[in-house]
Amino acid sequence: MSRSILKYTLLILAATSFIYPFIWMLSASLSSERGLGELTLLPVDFTWNNYVTVFTKIPLDKAFLNSVFVAVLTTTLVLVSGAMVGYALARHRFKGRDLIFYLIIFSMTLPFQITLIPNYITMVKLGWVDTYLALIVPFALNSLSVLLFRQAFQSLPEALIEAARMDGAGELRIIFHILVPNVLPTVLTITILTFMGIWNEALWPLIVIRDEATMTMPQLVTLFSVGGRADAQLGVKIAAAVMLAIPIVILYLFFQKHFIRSMASSGMKD
Template sequence: MRVLKKILLYTLLSGAAITFIYPFFWMIMASLSPEADISSLVLFPSKLTLSNYSTMVSKIPIGRALFNSLFVSSVNTGLSLIFSSMVGYALSRMEFKGRNLIFMIIIFTMTLPFQITLIPNYIIMVKLHWVDTYLSLTIPFLINTFAILMFRQAFKSLPQALIDAARIDGCGELRIIFFILWPNIKPTIITVGILAFMGSWNEVLWPLIVIREEQFMTLPQLVTLFVVGGRAESQLGVKLASAVFLAAPIIIAYLFFQKHFIQSMASTGLKD
């Protein structure tokens, strides 16, 4: 009975694991196979070819889009880590009038659905002439309320003695944050960093709205427009190649830092 139960358990779990892994495997194989093989592809194609990838490279500026995505995501992650730390530090470690009010505003704005600000934010971008520039992809994302709350929580948990000792040594507040406190809250930095990077990397609605010129398009946007816009000429292999290209950087990062990814994402649920 016990053994039977175990077998059933492993069968179910393995079945589920296959359901999650097989589609990715199929996608990679399909992107490497001749167009004619895709419609009957189960495991491996009759021969492996890179022609889908070369077609993709010749049709869209995918290298440029990769650069744009890496650039935008890095800037957004780096700067939002810095700004959110500063705000989080002030909210947890400094006394000033309006502190609780700001905290409550942050909580309130987090409940505000983005659908209400989407159109006006687009209009702001138009009026500032930020459409088709990197500014529209970065400036609105430099502050992240979730990150502020994470940093506030992390700084709160550190002993006051750490800060006092640094003050006696003559450190300013910014030095305290980035040189004294940051080394003590590495898990929070990793979590916020991964979430910010992933959020920025995978964002597609906003780029679709504010970027029309190909040279500024992010990778998910370019791939989306390539697949939807008919330039892939309904060649499945080329479409799938662009999807694999888009997935590869994140999947590779995930394979290396799997635990961090899972922990970071799990913490999105632990807001309160």
């Protein structure tokens, strides 16, 4: 009994330590500048002025639509490309297959900053600077999605694929009509991780996008916070950060069960 009490006490403390900063941030965004020093969970001098100021000073609605477009399209491309490559690595025998797989694993250990300059030079050479292509194409193939799809496809019985081939199904139909519907937790995991990564990406857009009409929400919020438009108003900066975080929180709340299930069952298999 005492062990259970201790376990649940530690879990509650851990959960509180994670959720408290976000609740405080939400509360601070609804407080006046005078109330920001209070570490309370309820707004001090409740006001909507911080959010009104954000929408007044920057085109956040346009940036939101840009982020949705870029994140949705990139996530779709990652799912398609990851499923195709993962299927090839899981179910096809060809020379160099294992080498390609290990190179993909190795690329996951490289921080994005290492390839930042080569990628930027490529965007300049292709004339994609200040276009949506610069925000989408470099992220259209994701190593983690390939790994997760490969592991998921390997867990499915070979008889499923053989039956589809006997019915005259082509490779693309096997992937997207037969296999993908059977690994939906993996699809949802990749969707959430990719969408979160693209939605929160600020460094790359800051480098390749200069036209405000094409800027994403994280980029615009970053420039707003450090570029002077917020006029050193901390509450306004916090309000902008809350608006940036809310879509991700909502997405995770809807799909957290599938996300946790897939991550728990995505062990490495040969």
